[in-house]
Amino acid sequence: xxxxxxxxxxxxxxxxxxxxxxxxxxxxxxxxxxxxxxxxxxxxxxxxxxxxxxxxxxxxxxxxxxxxxxxxxxxxxxxxxxxxxxxxxxxxxxxxxxxxxxxxxxxxxxxxxxxxxxxxxxxxxxxxxxxxxxxxxxxxxxxxxxxxxxxxxxxxxxxxxxxxxxxxxxxxxxxxxxxxxxxxxxxxxxxxxxxxxxxxxxxxxxxxxxxxxxxxxxxxxxxxxxxxxxxxxxxxxxxxxxxxxxxxxxxxxxxxxxxxxxxxxxxxxxxxxxxxxxxxxxxxxxxxxxxxxxxxxxxxxxxxxxxxxxxxxxxxxxxxxxxxxxxxxxxxxxxxxxxxxxxxxxxxxxxxxxxxxxxxxxxxxxxxxxxxxxxxxxxxxxxxxxxxxxxxxxxxxxxxxxxxxxxxxxxxxxxxxxxxxxxxxxxxxxxxxxxxxxxxxxxxxxxxxxxxxxxxxxxxxxxxxxxxxxxxxxxxxxxxxxxxxxxxxxxxxxxxxxxxxxxx
Amino acid sequence: xxxxxxxxxxxxxxxxxxxxxxxxxxxxxxxxxxxxxxxxxxxxxxxxxxxxxxxxxxxxxxxxxxxxxxxxxxxxxxxxxxxxxxxxxxxxxxxxxxxxxxxxxxxxxxx
Amino acid sequence: xxxxxxxxxxxxxxxxxxxxxxxxxxxxxxxxxxxxxxxxxxxxxxxxxxxxxxxxxxxxxxxxxxxxxxxxxxxxxxxxxxxxxxxxxxxxxxxxxxxxxxxxxxxxxxxxxxxxxxxxxxxxxxxxxxxxxxxxx
Numbered sequence: 001x002x003x004x005x006x007x008x009x010x011x012x013x014x015x016x017x018x019x020x021x022x023x024x025x026x027x028x029x030x031x032x033x034x035x036x037x038x039x040x041x042x043x044x045x046x047x048x049x050x051x052x053x054x055x056x057x058x059x060x061x062x063x064x065x066x067x068x069x070x071x072x073x074x075x076x077x078x079x080x081x082x083x084x085x086x087x088x089x090x091x092x093x094x095x096x097x098x099x100x101x102x103x104x105x106x107x108x109x110x111x112x113x114x115x116x117x118x119x120x121x122x123x124x125x126x127x128x129x130x131x132x133x134x135x136x137x138x139x140x141x142x143x144x145x146x147x148x149x150x151x152x153x154x155x156x157x158x159x160x161x162x163x164x165x166x167x168x169x170x171x172x173x174x175x176x177x178x179x180x181x182x183x184x185x186x187x188x189x190x191x192x193x194x195x196x197x198x199x200x201x202x203x204x205x206x207x208x209x210x211x212x213x214x215x216x217x218x219x220x221x222x223x224x225x226x227x228x229x230x231x232x233x234x235x236x237x238x239x240x241x242x243x244x245x246x247x248x249x250x251x252x253x254x255x256x257x258x259x260x261x262x263x264x265x266x267x268x269x270x271x272x273x274x275x276x277x278x279x280x281x282x283x284x285x286x287x288x289x290x291x292x293x294x295x296x297x298x299x300x301x302x303x304x305x306x307x308x309x310x311x312x313x314x315x316x317x318x319x320x321x322x323x324x325x326x327x328x329x330x331x332x333x334x335x336x337x338x339x340x341x342x343x344x345x346x347x348x349x350x351x352x353x354x355x356x357x358x359x360x361x362x363x364x365x366x367x368x369x370x371x372x373x374x375x376x377x378x379x380x381x382x383x384x385x386x387x388x389x390x391x392x393x394x395x396x397x398x399x400x401x402x403x404x405x406x407x408x409x410x411x412x413x414x415x416x417x418x419x420x421x422x423x424x425x426x427x428x429x430x431x432x433x434x435x436x437x438x439x440x441x442x443x444x445x446x447x448x449x450x451x452x453x454x455x456x457x458x459x460x461x462x463x464x465x466x467x468x469x470x471x472x473x474x475x476x477x478x479x480x481x482x483x484x485x486x487x488x489x490x491x492x493x494x495x496x497x498x499x500x501x502x503x504x
Numbered sequence: 505x506x507x508x509x510x511x512x513x514x515x516x517x518x519x520x521x522x523x524x525x526x527x528x529x530x531x532x533x534x535x536x537x538x539x540x541x542x543x544x545x546x547x548x549x550x551x552x553x554x555x556x557x558x559x560x561x562x563x564x565x566x567x568x569x570x571x572x573x574x575x576x577x578x579x580x581x582x583x584x585x586x587x588x589x590x591x592x593x594x595x596x597x598x599x600x601x602x603x604x605x606x607x608x609x610x611x612x613x614x615x
Numbered sequence: 616x617x618x619x620x621x622x623x624x625x626x627x628x629x630x631x632x633x634x635x636x637x638x639x640x641x642x643x644x645x646x647x648x649x650x651x652x653x654x655x656x657x658x659x660x661x662x663x664x665x666x667x668x669x670x671x672x673x674x675x676x677x678x679x680x681x682x683x684x685x686x687x688x689x690x691x692x693x694x695x696x697x698x699x700x701x702x703x704x705x706x707x708x709x710x711x712x713x714x715x716x717x718x719x720x721x722x723x724x725x726x727x728x729x730x731x732x733x734x735x736x737x738x739x740x741x742x743x744x745x746x747x748x749x750x751x752x
Contacts, residue, residue: 009706016693023686065699065707111682133579140586147593151600159601160613166594167524170536173590177543177583184576185550585651592743599747 007053008062008075010046011085011124014039019117029108033100036113040093043120047082047089054082055483059490059500061130069501070191074130076501079487080330081127084257087334088127090469091249091341092120094462099242101458102348107153107240115152116246119145123250127257130501131190132180135258139176139222143169146251149243150235161235168231172221179214183266186211193501196265196494203269212267212274219262223255225315226284229308233292236307237300241348244300248307249341253333256314260329263318264491271321279319283410286312286417293424299347299357299432302424303340306383309417310336313398316410320401327488328397331480335382335390335473342379342466346372349459350432353446359428364437369449372460373433378467380425382474385418390473393481509549516542527609529598536594540587544580551576617669625667632660640733641720650732657733658740670745681741688735695727 018039025031054060054077064073077085096116103112122142129135147169151162184190186207187198199208217228224232232252236244259278267274289309293302314336317329347357349372354362366373382389385396395418402411446452453460473480490496516538523535551573559571601607636656643649665673674680699708711723720726 006700006703006705009700013700013706020686020689020693023682023689026682062705064705065709066705133582137582137586140590144589144593147597151597154600156604159597159604160607162597163601163613166590166597167532167536170590170594171524171539173586174539174543178546180579181543181547181550181576184547184579185552190575592739596743596747 006062007046007050008060008077008128009064011043011050011089011128012121014043014046015117015121015124018043019114019121022113022117023111026109026111026114029105032108032113036096036117037093037100039117040089040096040120044086044089044093047086050077051082051086051483054079055486059496061500069130070189070194073134074191074193074501075128076130076192076497077128078490078497079483080257080260080491083330083334083483083487084127084253085124087337088120088123088250088253091246091337092116094465095242095246095249095341095345097458098245098345098348098462101456102242103240104153110152112149112152115145115148119149119246119250123254126254130192132183132192132195133190136173136176136180139254139258140173142251142254143173146247149246150239152243153240155238157238161238164231165235168221168228172218175214175221176218179211179218182207182211182214191501192261192265193498197498197502199266199269200494208267209270209273212263212270215262215267216259216274216277219255219259220281221255223252223259223311223315224285224308225311226281226288229285229289229311232308233301233304236304237298241300241344241351244304245341245344245348248303248344249337252307252311253314253337256311256329256333259315260318260326260491264326265494265497268494275319275321278315279407279410282312282315282319283413284312285309285315286413290417290420290424294420297359299350299359299428300344302428303343303347306421306424307340309421310340310383312417313395313414316414317398317401319410320398320405320407322401322405323485323488323492324404325398325401326491327481327484328394328401330484330487331397331477332394334480334484335394335470338466338470338473339379339382339391342463342470343376343383345459345463345466346376346379349452349456349463352456352459353452355445357432359431362432362437363435364433366433367437368447369452371449372452372463375463375467376433377429378470380429381422382470384422384425386422388474390470390477393474393477397481505553506549509545509553513542513545513549516545527611529602529610532610533591533595533598536591537587540584540591544583544587547576547579547583551579617667621667625663629660629664629667632656632663636660636733640729643729644720644726650729651736654733654736655740657737658744661737661741662744665745665748670748673745681738681745684738685735685742688731688733688738690731691734692728692731695724695731698724 018035021035022032025035060077062075063069064075067073099112099116119142122138122145125138125141126135129138147162147166150165151158180190183195186205187195189195189198221228236247263274263278286309289305289312293305293309296302296305314329314332317325317332350362350365351357353365353369356362378389382391385391385394395414399411399414402414446455520535520539520542523531523538526532526535554572556570556572557568559574561567606612636653639648639656640650640653643653661673661677664676696707698710700706702708709723709725711721715721
């Protein structure tokens with residue numbers, strides 16, 4: 001076993017250790033802060049090392065406990081996983097800084113940081129897992145941590161949101177488990193590479209398409225795809241903003257990751273059928289999400305609906321199913337994680353200043369907080385896809401891929417959705433940042449920008465980091481595009497994956 | 505046997521879905537439990553039901569000629585334990601929600 | 616108001632349940648049993664203790680908060696996996712000790728993992744049930 005092979009497990013071991021130490025020190029808040037920041041910093045360093053390692057070697061594989069594939073538990077990191085681990089480690093670190101100030105002490109006593117790191121462990125596990133049952137287990141780890149994070153603090157809205165989220169997630173898990181059982185019944189294996197090999201050899205079995213649908217439904221629920229997205233706006237706006245930002249950055253994207261993984265590796269025997277369904281779902285998701293946002297009046301709800309419409313773009317890339325489109329989807333995921341998380345973090349800062357983020361209660365932020373307004377503008381315009389920000393390149397690649405396969409219908413939907421996103425962002429800008437201050441409490445809780453930066457630097461620093469990352473991707477898109485097309489190359493050619501895992 | 509268990513799985517799913525659609529919080533929990541068990545039986549059937557020996561090596565270290573597949577049982581065990589966690593969480597969550605004044609049943613959750 | 620019958624029977628049943636839970640843990644390697652079911656039994660024993668004597672006396676008897684018990688259980692299970700990572704054979708590689716003790720099961724890292732699960736589940740049962748015990752006035 002080489003040095004780099006055991007490194008694969010570090011994205012699981014590090015968050016686990018951090019969570020464990022936080023659990024031991026649950027009564028000492030300062031120690032928890034220290035360990036939590038240290039843990040997420042270590043994870044970020046480790047993720048960058050993994051990214052470099054994967055770039056050199058192509059793909060990293062390890063067998064847990066030394067049981068050979070396909071019998072043991074396989075952990076695989078390819079380019080796509082490495083990118084996702086790196087970006088989620090970055091989001092984890094940034095939201096961690098934000099949580100130091102945003103989360104109340106009562107919630108920290110209840111083990112906020114423990115669940116935070118268990119969530120990151122579950123997310124990383126889902127990215128690394130090389131067999132479908134393991135994928136299910138890591139999904140559950142992630143879900144249980146997210147249930148607790150949603151409910152922690154026992155607010156009325158929070159509990160009601162958690163009920164909806166728990167029930168939908170439970171149904172999704174049950175379907176996923178049925179799908180796993182079905183695939184085991186068909187192929188007699190759980191290892192993804194082994195299953196892919198079996199499906200290639202027996203691609204006429206109609207049961208495979210049934211299994212594909214049984215996988216599509218749970219991942220669609222978890223990533224909030226068209227017919228089953230309603231749980232998201234019902235539960236995301238309720239918890240503290242740090243939790244919402246973390247969820248918007250990581251949870252739905254894990255669902256998209258699983259869709260991308262399964263529908264490029266396992267279910268590629270009947271692309272006509274399965275990927276057309278994905279394409280239609282993607283188009284309807286974009287439209288319904290952005291139309292839902294247009295009718296809402298709270299910053300939290302508007303942004304929650306926008307999560308849905310953005311998911312549509314990523315699945316659109318998968319539905320088009322060309323190397324360029326998949327690269328576009330990977331690019332889009334990264335851009336979206338940064339921009340969307342940042343928008344939620346800014347919403348939290350606005351709430352700290354005004355005491356509310358409902359558009360009819362706030363206004364005139366631009367007069368006293370020009371720099372904050374600029375940061376919001378960067379994230380918002382990036383989300384809408386205005387050049388030269390990151391969203392423009394992401395949308396550009398996807399639309400170019402759409403022209404190549406001549407599916408003009410979804411291109412039209414994608415462009416309309418981009419325009420309506422711009423409309424929503426302008427609405428927030430006009431109501432919250434321009435105009436007169438019409439706050440319920442006429443005086444702001446924080447009077448001007450310099451005192452905001454001095455008192456609440458732990459809230460502003462994450463926003464700055466995120467905005468810098470968005471700008472960087474926007475100005476130098478080729479760096480990220482290189483990684484994204486490498487990931488797409490590996491995703492589109494399952495034989496590399498099979499060869500690496502099984503050695504044949 | 506497979507036939508009977510398939511029917512049973514279908515019945516359990518039907519009962520579970522019926523209970524999930526119910527207004528009462530307690531029945532919601534029952535629905536979660538029943539659907540969890542139905543999935544377990546589904547995996548059990550999917551792994552083929554056979555009357556064969558346990559997959560252990562004997563005293564001399566020789567494997568038996570035919571043995572039952574241990575993987576579905578491991579899957580079911582894991583799924584049951586995860587289900588146990590979710591049921592416990594759901595039970596406490598519903599109790600907390602029920603304690604909120606003016607929430608009596610599931611319909612009260614939408615405002 | 617505490618029930619006299621419950622107190623008398625709990626005095627007998629709680630130790631029996633605890634011993635039985637350890638028995639289940641020990642036999643779990645090759646036969647039905649194991650850390651999870653043993654932990655449930657042990658947790659149930661402490662819950663019965665709390666029903667009979669009140670939660671205060673249970674906490675006094677435990678001397679440690681249930682959350683800490685969970686943390687210790689997680690740590691034990693994790694340590695059993697780390698052994699393999701240190702020797703370089705891979706996480707959760709199984710190692711066994713050579714010597715046998717008649718009444719103990721075969722010792723090794725899988726058994727350590729099982730002990731960790733036992734402690735963890737015991738703590739979780741208490742964390743779930745203790746906050747929801749309400750005494751009648």
